Amino acid sequence: MTPNSNIVSALKRVQETMRGEMDRRGIALKAVSFDSGLSYSTLLSYFPSKEAKAEPALMPVSALYALCGAVPDDILSLLLPAGRLIVQAPERIDHDEIAPMLREYLRCKDDAHHPESEAGREIGAGEDNVLRGKFARVRAAA
Numbered sequence: 001m002t003p004n005s006n007i008v009s010a011l012k013r014v015q016e017t018m019r020g021e022m023d024r025r026g027i028a029l030k031a032v033s034f035d036s037g038l039s040y041s042t043l044l045s046y047f048p049s050k051e052a053k054a055e056p057a058l059m060p061v062s063a064l065y066a067l068c069g070a071v072p073d074d075i076l077s078l079l080l081p082a083g084r085l086i087v088q089a090p091e092r093i094d095h096d097e098i099a100p101m102l103r104e105y106l107r108c109k110d111d112a113h114h115p116e117s118e119a120g121r122e123i124g125a126g127e128d129n130v131l132r133g134k135f136a137r138v139r140a141a142a
């Protein structure tokens with residue numbers, strides 16, 4: 001089997017996983033069709049139901065483009081290699097609002113690396129929770 005066919009097989013399995021996740025969340029293909037502009041029959045070829053027992057057609061990049069906004073980003077991200085995500089960039093960022101939050105995050109991170117902190121120079125579980133909370137505030141503001 002050539003590397004290319006391995007990729008094709010892997011992507012088809014991911015498309016099956018995506019269909020399962022859309023079904024689990026109650027995301028109807030007809031609604032996706034309406035929101036994406038892709039025909040229902042085309043979507044069925046990319047995301048056949050389990051009952052159909054059909055192999056999915058390989059979805060082109062143009063379909064991925066059309067699905068942005070019609071299918072949640074975390075489901076679309078399944079198509080990407082591990083560690084990669086599809087995220088929507090904010091239209092506007094209030095840099096003045098985010099700057100103090102970033103400084104506070106960095107101050108806490110530096111404190112967590114202090115030799116006398118919870119886990120010494122490593123970040124301890126409690127410190128990690130605090131840092132995650134501070135980072136979540138930054139993401140929410142962005």
